[in-house]
Amino acid sequence: MNHLSFDIRNSNDFLEKLIADFEDYSNSDNSSRIALNCAMTSWHLTEWIYHEFGLEEKFPKPKDFQKHIKGLCPSLQIMHDISNGSKHYKLDFHKPKIKSTERKEGVFDNTFDFTFDRTILKIVLPNNEVLIFDNELRKTIEFWTEYLSQKN
Numbered sequence: 001m002n003h004l005s006f007d008i009r010n011s012n013d014f015l016e017k018l019i020a021d022f023e024d025y026s027n028s029d030n031s032s033r034i035a036l037n038c039a040m041t042s043w044h045l046t047e048w049i050y051h052e053f054g055l056e057e058k059f060p061k062p063k064d065f066q067k068h069i070k071g072l073c074p075s076l077q078i079m080h081d082i083s084n085g086s087k088h089y090k091l092d093f094h095k096p097k098i099k100s101t102e103r104k105e106g107v108f109d110n111t112f113d114f115t116f117d118r119t120i121l122k123i124v125l126p127n128n129e130v131l132i133f134d135n136e137l138r139k140t141i142e143f144w145t146e147y148l149s150q151k152n
Contacts, residue, residue, distance in 0.1 A: 002048070011048045012152070015144050018042055022141060026134075029110060030119045032103060035133055039082040042140040046076070053151055073143040075136040078123055099124045101133075 002009055008017055018041040025034040049055070050065045059065035070077045081096035106118040114120065114132060121133035 011045060011052050012148060014041065014045055014048050015141075015148055018045065018141060018144070022137060025137075026110070030103065030121050030133075032121065035121055035137075036082065036086045038137050039079045039086070039133075042137060042144070043076065043079040043083040045144055049147070049151075072147075073140060075139040076143070078131070078136045079140055082123075097126075099126050099128075 005014075008014055018038065021034060021038045021041055025031060025038055028034055046066045046069050047062055050059065050062045055065050059068060066076075066080070070080070077097050081094075081098045082101065084094045085096060085101075101124070102122050104120050104122050106116070106120065108116040108118040110118060112118050114134075123131040123133055123136065125131065
């Protein structure tokens with residue numbers, strides 16, 4: 001149990017925080033501030049789950065578990081890259097798998113779907129494929145919800 005996060009004490013509480021943050025993000029106009037918070041929470045669930053469920057025997061180090069989890073949910077690699085890229089001004093140790101991120105301003109607001117020219121947070125991969133932050137974050141929330149439902 002974590003004693004330094006007020007009433008967020010376990011992985012389920014942390015997931016609920018992520019879901020609430022995603023709702024806040026969805027109600028914003030693609031706020032980068034809230035998006036970064038969501039990415040960090042989604043990624044750091046790996047650490048919370050690793051310690052809470054005592055996975056040290058199966059995965060000797062947290063990074064071993066994180067590598068395994070990223071294989072199950074590739075969108076977590078994106079959250080990892082965004083978390084580290086926003087936490088550190090310059091990445092010296094972590095080599096990101098994404099090329100860049102940007103906010104693309106659109107004409108329509110977030111009440112329209114992505115087929116319209118609306119504001120989005122773009123994730124650009126090394127091959128120049130463009131992903132939409134909302135979609136990648138949603139994949140991690142679905143993954144964590146299912147993962148924790150099997151653990152509880």
